[in-house]
Amino acid sequence: MKTACLVFISIFPFLLGGQESVPDGAQKLMRYYPSVIAGFSDNHLILSDGTKLLWDDGIKGKTPRQLLETPDVEDMFTQTYSKGALNTSPQKNHDPGRIRNEQLFKKLYGDTRSAVNRELVQITWCPKLVGQKITVTRLHGVAEQLKKVSEELDKHPELKKYLTNIGGTFNWRYINGTKRLSTHSFGTTIDINTAYSDYWQWTCKCTAEDAKVNYKNRIPQAIVDAFEKHGFIWGGKWYHYDTMHFEYRPESL
Known part of the structure; x- marks a missing residue:
């Protein structure tokens, strides 16, 4: 009560x-x-x-770097994530969902590796097509929602090559080139097959957030739709694109 x-x-x-x-x-x-x-x-x-x-920390006009490195919770909602197919490449620094208040995520999923680890469960990804065991958090329905994504995609053998050899789920680590925790640290994220994925740092061969990057994507829309339907946003909708990356963020959808 x-x-x-x-x-x-x-x-x-x-x-x-x-x-x-x-x-x-x-x-x-x-x-x-x-x-x-x-x-x-x-x-x-x-x-x-x-x-x-x-x-709201009251700081107005934050730069893109400040929004990534020192966001308040309100800043997480400054950019709108749109479901469905992209009509054009994302505009410069349009990274909806990539702005994350780390304190909030630590409250939601655990503030240490061991705290997150206590809430992890194992599920079987695409049992018929792939059958790979992966580990994600059970908190806030993440594992259950990912099972629903798996069930939908398991009906599409034409997508199998993208769904095999899952690139990773739980991994307590920083985002490459930063001191910001990856959402992999919280067990809320899955990277699908990296062999068919594109990542902005691979393209520019750098970690500079202000680098000019050219958008690339090879992930079929059917995969994106299945994830979005069940509460996961896609890194392919970011200017700093990460097309293998799906993370549970129903509040952004």
Whole structure:
């Protein structure tokens, strides 16, 4: 009942004539992660462990580098992720979902390798076509949603070459060239076959975020659609593209 009360208090002040309304992004986080995010008050997410997480740090006009390296939670929603096929290559520095507040992810999935590891489960990826064992977190429905993706893709033998030799799931590590934790660290992410994938750092042979990169993709839309249907965003929709990469982010969809 404690969580329910917090949610009620956080959502309704605006309706009752109070000064504070709950930002749309905060409402999405409360909807998809209710066991951790209990409410919103005074510019903070209220967490079920009794702590608070700052929503808006008040810094305006952040550069692309600042958005990646020092984002508040609100910054995660500054760029819109669109489902479906891309009509054009992503515009420069349009990386929806790539902006991540690390404190939030640590609260959702664990703040150390061992803490995340305790919540990992093994599933069989595409049992008929591939049959590979992979490890992801059970928290917030990640494993169950990935099973649904697997079940859909398992019906498409024409896609098998993209789905074999999974490139990786859980791996507590930094993103190459940065001190930012990869979402692989939280067990929420899967890289499909790297042999048919493209990555901006491979193209520019660099790690500089301000480098000019030319968009590449060989992943069929049918694979992207299956992942998006079940709450996973695709790194192929980023200017800094990572076409093997799918991560569980239902709040972005």
